[in-house]
Amino acid sequence: MMAGQSPDQQSMDFKGSSRRLLRQFRAERVTLGVMLCAVVVSVTLSVIGPKILGHATDLIFAGLVGRRMAGGQSREEAIERIRRAGDGGVADMLSGLDFTPGQGIDFDRIGLVLLSALFVFLGSGLLMLAGTRLANRAINRTVFRMRAEVQAKLSRLPLSYFDSRQRGEVLSRATNDLDNLGQTLQQTLGQLINSALTVVGVLVVMFWISPLLALVALVTVPLSYLVATRVGKRSQPHFVQQWRSTGSLNAHIEEMYSGHSLVKVFGRQEESARQFGEQNTQLYEASYRAQFNSGMMQPLMLFVSNLNYVLVAVVGGLRVASGALSIGEVQAFIQYSRQFSQPLTQLASMANLVQSGVASAERIYELLDAEEQLPDRDPAERPERLRGRVEFSHVRFRYEPDRPLIEDLSLTVEPGHTVAIVGPTGAGKTTLVNLLMRFYETTGGRITLDGTDIARMTRDELRSGIGMVLQDTWLFGGTIAENIAYGASREVSREEIEEAARAAHADRFVRTLPEGYDTVIDDEGTGVSAGEKQLLTIARAFLSDPVILVLDEATSSVDTRTEVLIQQAMARLAHGRTSFVIAHRLSTIRGADTILVMADGDIVEQGTHPELLAAKGAYAALYAAQFAQAVAEVD
Template structure:
């Protein structure tokens, strides 16, 4: 068959819709269900690690108390008890100093007990070492969990893409779809790698540190909590400002990828028509939009950390002032205040990290929403549960009053009836937009008819499974597709069984590709890439025709498959067909039917098209 694609391109990308971060976040977390055991092990390691890290400052506080007690004890007269020394200080008018030293466990006349200090410090080192090892194990488990989850998501996307109807891809730019399957999944993976373990660690640290702070001093704990509402307000305000910018950033990334992909695949035409400047201007426009969205997203998220650090410093000052007063009154020891200041830092840092990661998570959730939108897209209609199949596949095709429309308001094919007998070759000829390629799509069930039916050997193809239907049909499209490999491998791709080199060469000869293949340095073993570099457009089409011949289908469909070969070769390929009948389509209807000779004698639409394209070439061949 000949003719350009008759499909309707509706828009340049998916519709914009609001992002529900809560729903998307829950769906993203649900992806981790198969990794529950690994997550439990990771959580166990994190809990132990956080617990040890939280105990650490208290242990160091004991070391500080030992050092301070030794310094004070050395300055006191030996032979007296602690109570006697404090009473003597009060008699001298140093009651405030005596109150401050009341909570210090010193022995008058004795200096620093370095053995005890060493034991405490050694114990602290052991605690921090074990905590670090546990966190390393937890990080390894997080990496394993995230990578396995992303592996499954990629498989889900790949499976989904294979189930989507052709209409889904017709309505979207290819680069935009590819961006979802690559960039968005990579962004989700990076987001989870960076935030998942750290987020759990930070939340548990906040809980553990808060418990220790109340244990050391409930008053200082309440002082430390004064700044929490301020931190929450800062995180909420900045987070809400960042959300729409992250969404726009990834949408714009998809559009930019689509533009680059289009310009790369069509770079020859861009240069031929001198559209480099226009292409560069469009790229600059998309790039500027991405810059603007990315800048706003990153600026808003970047503001978070300095603001949270400012709040943290306020907290630090309050704790230091109140803690100093408590030490002066003798209610707390120096070591406890030192430990509490460390806890204050430990408490503020996770809050800052959680706030910063909230923006990172927003970026990941924005990508997750795009992935879920793809996964939620309506799939092609499922095959019948009990599919029918012709007893013997002979290739008799009948179109019975077929009508089809992409847009309900714009019919493309109306009441079309056609019969093709086994062994016959039918050429559907017509001007651009007549519906020739649409007819192919209906036969292959890329689309289903709006009215009427198509039968194959008397069986309605709507009752057949798509695999059974397409197994008997070979197809060569106007747009050639090759994969990275040898020419022989590309031709053999059309066979459902292992084929010999002789069968491959026979198919190439039938497609008139053997001659040019043998002129290549490695012949059939010449390696080409997916773009077919090293062979011309016409030679690529001959390879795809040979591939279709090798599949030995009951029905062979050529959708303008010879558009890139020279006219003389096209005539030779057409002459290789057994019988030739022709139908001429205009505006979705067959206006002429008959043999080649009959249609030429009728001097109608077919004759005009034939004379315009083939008359001179036939004369040369004959």
């Protein structure tokens, strides 16, 4: 539950995922082998313990019987005398007891037996402790390796994998599912082995002592299974509703907390409280039913165990009366029947937990089996000198095989030129940049950087020469200086960080903060505005000193004055760099060397701002539409 997985979650291939999960432990064969040996010896000792205690009971009873009889006669003579006296039942019972007439309780012998029992149980406990530690060690190492595999896999997955899935879903597999799997293994692996070995060991000893009593004890096994399955199926849907209600309540609380000011502004406090009350009531009712039904498991299994106890006691008493068994053997058998029923209860209670863990493992394996991006060529090529000349030659690309997006696109961008890309939503502007960054591979044609096909370059080599600023800013928890320095591939000084901030016009607002560049911000950028966060990401790109600069709506979150300052700074920094600017606000790209107008994946127009306005085509229509919108907003 803490890991976000519900035990009712059914896996699609339980056996296959279970076998694959077991194969993950191959690297821990030695540790698991030692653990298994320790658990086997521990279970063996725990099974021997009741037999030793039963022997102590027999010694005490034999001493009490022997003390009441006259000495000077043998055991057989004493039993025969009792039988001639007409007490045949007592004689039969004493025939299974090893006593000496006239001799009382041998406390020395009983002390040795109890001491041996103490050492047996102590050894069993220590070995079980060692086995548990070894199991936890093997589990932690295995989950550690799986987490490393997931992390490595995420770095090899193409951008299309993340674009086609919710971010939280991917994170859930990499965090919650792994945590749930680890917790499940910690709680079940050692217990499953211990319970299974205990059942086998106890069953063997029970048949050794008395096959009849063993069969009597097995009579209640089907009843235990029936109780466990019925109660589990009855409580399972209520647990589902409980977790669903918990999720709804948490989502409501999070929304009301994050939008607390809006709730107050629009006077929705009472409505929010009413919704909270309804969902809280639903959670209470679901939790009550789930806990009530699942709580029936323990008393019902206890009833079955007591029923087993009664049957064993009755039949065992009859066997003692007939002399077939001693009292100590019956006592030991009753303990064994308890030991036999307890693991069965534990195994039944762990069934849903195991199913949940295997379901999490299956989700992890779906991630690990996902199709990876094409590996880099070996040996890879690289330009002799990065200058920033980019050429698209008859490029074709499709996100889906039956839906063409870019067909036969050709474009040449000279070093140091600024290329602006405009067009309606879905025209392929960002796709063009994604192809340049090799976030996606082209379907046909090729893209070259300074004459080298980027498909023959390593992705790290290609991207090291490209700085990118997206519309959606990303900051991590740390100081402002650390966030700016994130763009550098080497250690940078504070002077270089501040110079990049000045170039992006971020230095002014940073120095107004309480700690300046040492001000700590969280991953949400709390304490700085959206425009200021954008300035920090631009400073980060400037610090990377790229050959190619990509700005995807990078100035959309800043005010008009800051936008002008950024453009002036970019004009200074654009010298010697090739710049790709994706913009919807056409006023920001009037100074670009070339403006590309895209529609349906093709370049329909290209030229400078005055040339495209004079052509009175698609660009002029877009510009006029934005100008008309601006006038309407002013009016």
